[in-house]
Amino acid sequence: MLNRRSLKDLVRPNIAKLAPYSSARNEYSGHEAHVFLDANENPYNSPYNRYPDPLQQEVKGELSKIKKVPACNIFLGNGSDEAIDLVYRVFCRPQVDNVVAIEPTYGMYKVCADINDIEYRPVLLDEHYQMSADALLAACDDRTKVIWICSPNNPTGNNMSTQEITAVLERFDGIVVIDEAYSDFSSAPLFRHGVTKYPHLIVLNTMSKAWGCAAIRLGMAFANEEIITLFNKVKYPYNVNLLTQQHALEALKNRTEVEKWVKLLLEERPKLMAAFRELPICLTVYPTDANFFLAKMTDAQSIYDYLVERGIIVRNRTRIKLCKDCLRVTIGTKKENAELLSALRQFKDK
Numbered sequence: 516m517l518n519r520r521s522l523k524d525l526v527r528p529n530i531a532k533l534a535p536y537s538s539a540r541n542e543y544s545g546h547e548a549h550v551f552l553d554a555n556e557n558p559y560n561s562p563y564n565r566y567p568d569p570l571q572q573e574v575k576g577e578l579s580k581i582k583k584v585p586a587c588n589i590f591l592g593n594g595s596d597e598a599i600d601l602v603y604r605v606f607c608r609p610q611v612d613n614v615v616a617i618e619p620t621y622g623m624y625k626v627c628a629d630i631n632d633i634e635y636r637p638v639l640l641d642e643h644y645q646m647s648a649d650a651l652l653a654a655c656d657d658r659t660k661v662i663w664i665c666s667p668n669n670p671t672g673n674n675m676s677t678q679e680i681t682a683v684l685e686r687f688d689g690i691v692v693i694d695e696a697y698s699d700f701s702s703a704p705l706f707r708h709g710v711t712k713y714p715h716l717i718v719l720n721t722m723s724k725a726w727g728c729a730a731i732r733l734g735m736a737f738a739n740e741e742i743i744t745l746f747n748k749v750k751y752p753y754n755v756n757l758l759t760q761q762h763a764l765e766a767l768k769n770r771t772e773v774e775k776w777v778k779l780l781l782e783e784r785p786k787l788m789a790a791f792r793e794l795p796i797c798l799t800v801y802p803t804d805a806n807f808f809l810a811k812m813t814d815a816q817s818i819y820d821y822l823v824e825r826g827i828i829v830r831n832r833t834r835i836k837l838c839k840d841c842l843r844v845t846i847g848t849k850k851e852n853a854e855l856l857s858a859l860r861q862f863k864d865k
């Protein structure tokens with residue numbers, strides 16, 4: 516591409532000129548203070564009486580060490596879902612711009628496109644659930660602001676090819692989002708370290724999967740500092756509450772425990788997959804780099820219903836493109852996996 520678009524060409528004009536809300540806690544920064552009469556807070560009921568740090572500096576400091584990304588390249592949100600929505604609100608003009616995404620993939624990219632009234636262009640993966648940079652780029656036009664890639668991909672489980680992702684990064688001059696929600700379970704090269712090299716790259720991570728903190732709602736985006744500044748301008752001022760920030764700081768101290776969980780799950784994964792392959796009702800088990808796998812069954816709907824009857828919930832993906840009769844199965848504890856297998860072995864086709 517000759518005239519590569521700069522970040523300035525990609526940002527919505529109303530966001531580029533937005534004067535953000537300036538919170539009370541932002542304005543005095545740099546000074547030591549001990550009397551806070553600026554935010555109309557109640558002086559009683561410490562520590563919950565005070566607004567939390569709007570930029571979550573302490574959490575970012577810890578994350579920076581673990582993720583090996585500078586704190587100024589980190590955005591924190593109410594789950595990665597907040598970052599996904601912000602990509603649209605910052606870059607995509609409703610009813611004008613479009614985005615391109617691999618298909619099938621995580622459903623929130625399309626839901627947020629629909630909410631923001633942005634055209635969503637899905638590009639089918641191949642028969643090995645692999646993406647093609649050529650196919651994604653062929654779906655783009657001069658109103659394509661974003662390409663969505665998820666690796667390891669949900670619901671297919673596999674990594675997208677590093678070479679194909681790199682080709683998109685080299686050849687597309689809009690925003691490239693790579694969702695690495697499951698990267699803790701994979702040994703593929705990480706793209707989050709590329710945010711200092713590629714100014715148009717956004718990488719998503721979450722505390723919801725390997726870190727075992729889905730309940731606290733903490734997701735992150737790694738990107739060039741200019742993009743982080745734009746996200747901070749558009750987000751709600753106190754988007755990550757104090758309880759979440761406190762719990763995240765605790766959780767981030769338990770790194771060795773997280774590594775133990777990941778190791779356990781990665782040991783269970785091939786066992787459960789091998790057992791699935793032995794089931795007469797299972798036709799294919801697809802390769803995975805995540806804490807779940809996709810399995811093609813004889814009749815996903817009736818097997819799903821049967822499991823629900825027994826209080827066992829897996830994800831029925833049969834109505835998703837390229838996933839006919841597929842169930843997505845999360846790796847659980849040894850005991851949970853055994854219960855699932857025992858139920859499946861007793862399944863009788865009607």
Ligand SMILES: *Cc1c(COP(=O)(O)O)cnc(C)c1O
Pocket residue numbers: 593594595596597621665669694696720721722723724729733734
């Ligand atoms: C689970 C998941 C997330 C996590 O979203 P949160 O809002 O952080 O819980 C993000 N992306 C993908 C692909 C996921 O599967």
